[in-house]
Amino acid sequence: MNSPWWSQPCAALDREAADAAWLRQSKLTKPPGSLGVLEDVAAQLAAWQGVERPRIERVWISVFAADHGVAAEGVSAFPQAVTGEMVRNFVGGGAAISVLARTLGARLDVVHLGTVNDPGAIPGVLRAVIAPSTANFCDAAAMTDEQLRAAMQAGAGRVHQALDEGADLFIGGEMGIANTTSAAALACALLGEMPERIAGAGTGLDDAGIARKVAVIERGLRRHADADTALEQLRRLGGFEIAALTGACIAAAQARMPVLVDGFITTAAALTAVRLNPGVRDWLLFAHRSHERGHARLLEALEARPLLDLGLRLGEGSGAAAAVPLLRLACALHAGMATFEQAGVSIADSQ
Numbered sequence: 001m002n003s004p005w006w007s008q009p010c011a012a013l014d015r016e017a018a019d020a021a022w023l024r025q026s027k028l029t030k031p032p033g034s035l036g037v038l039e040d041v042a043a044q045l046a047a048w049q050g051v052e053r054p055r056i057e058r059v060w061i062s063v064f065a066a067d068h069g070v071a072a073e074g075v076s077a078f079p080q081a082v083t084g085e086m087v088r089n090f091v092g093g094g095a096a097i098s099v100l101a102r103t104l105g106a107r108l109d110v111v112h113l114g115t116v117n118d119p120g121a122i123p124g125v126l127r128a129v130i131a132p133s134t135a136n137f138c139d140a141a142a143m144t145d146e147q148l149r150a151a152m153q154a155g156a157g158r159v160h161q162a163l164d165e166g167a168d169l170f171i172g173g174e175m176g177i178a179n180t181t182s183a184a185a186l187a188c189a190l191l192g193e194m195p196e197r198i199a200g201a202g203t204g205l206d207d208a209g210i211a212r213k214v215a216v217i218e219r220g221l222r223r224h225a226d227a228d229t230a231l232e233q234l235r236r237l238g239g240f241e242i243a244a245l246t247g248a249c250i251a252a253a254q255a256r257m258p259v260l261v262d263g264f265i266t267t268a269a270a271l272t273a274v275r276l277n278p279g280v281r282d283w284l285l286f287a288h289r290s291h292e293r294g295h296a297r298l299l300e301a302l303e304a305r306p307l308l309d310l311g312l313r314l315g316e317g318s319g320a321a322a323a324v325p326l327l328r329l330a331c332a333l334h335a336g337m338a339t340f341e342q343a344g345v346s347i348a349d350s351q
């Protein structure tokens with residue numbers, strides 16, 4: 001049997017372009033290394049774009065919205081209807097990610113994968129409904145094989161659209177009431193972690209709510225203890241938007257499209273993608289450390305050092321969008337600073 005598309009090889013980084021970028025960095029009028037992570041970002045972008053002086057102009061943000069059967073267990077501070085309501089808000093311009101995308105001049109792509117409160121066809125929303133919701137993972141597998149494939153394909157499709165439209169950077173965002181429970185369960189299965197180390201407040205649970213959430217995740221993990229591959233763990237415990245984000249990360253890495261990863265849920269999807277296809281890791285940059293409890297553990301598993309730590313815990317791709325100006329500044333410094341020679345500035349005495 002042919003191997004599935006998500007196992008196909010990822011693109012290679014352009015190490016020569018990265019070396020050229022580092023050489024340029026060494027000539028700019030500053031002590032070597034003094035721009036810290038901004039230097040790393042410039043070189044990383046060079047390796048992705050295959051040029052000495054990379055640029056981030058066109059930013060593409062796909063927000064995937066979907067509902068979760070496990071919401072029936074009372075694991076969110078908000079009602080499930082919010083997922084469908086927020087779909088309208090995203091294109092209406094009033095959501096945080098709408099404002100961020102506008103401010104950045106980024107393209108905001110809203111993908112509706114299925115909500116219990118279905119807003120119907122909305123201009124500007126891509127309708128890619130798989131089902132109104134996943135199944136409750138306490139009772140059954142969250143998704144069928146077909147649903148999993150459709151969701152992963154939906155994510156890949158948005159990356160291909162972003163490429164067609166000349167995007168320099170892909171941001172995946174998500175919206176789904178109860179998806180921190182799904183993402184935490186998936187993370188526990190992938191990492192062999194205890195739910196109490198991963199499950200957090202999500203939209204704002206109190207301690208009793210978090211304890212209930214931990215018990216729900218334990219039930220799910222017990223029920224699906226025989227799921228022994230990342231794909232099967234994703235199918236049984238994940239969600240449509242998590243699978244779409246997983247597919248998007250893989251398709252991006254295969255097609256030379258860098259991904260700026262957002263918060264807890266998107267990082268769980270990114271880890272799943274890396275487990276399915278390890279070459280994906282080279283194409284991921286981590287934007288921020290979310291306030292959600294398990295995020296630091298997920299980042300550690302990915303050996304990721306996020307750019308920002310602002311106490312954000314919104315999702316939607318908002319943390320990634322907030323980091324875009326830093327990427328642009330890194331490019332501007334890298335391309336626009338004078339060299340020691342150009343500026344007539346003396347170089348270091350010893351090196």
Ligand SMILES: O=C(O)c1ccc[n+]([C@@H]2O[C@H](COP(=O)([O-])O)[C@@H](O)[C@H]2O)c1
Pocket residue numbers: 075076077078174175176177178179180181201202203204262263264265266290291292295312313314315316
């Ligand atoms: O991205 C994060 O780190 C993050 C952390 C906590 C909550 N969220 C968002 O909140 C929603 C899920 O929270 P909950 O409590 O319903 O599981 C979902 O729409 C996410 O986008 C997102």
Ligand SMILES: Cc1cc2nc[nH]c2cc1C
Pocket residue numbers: 078082086174175176203314315316
């Ligand atoms: C209002 C609201 C907006 C969100 N955006 C992402 N997750 C969310 C959860 C809620 C509750």
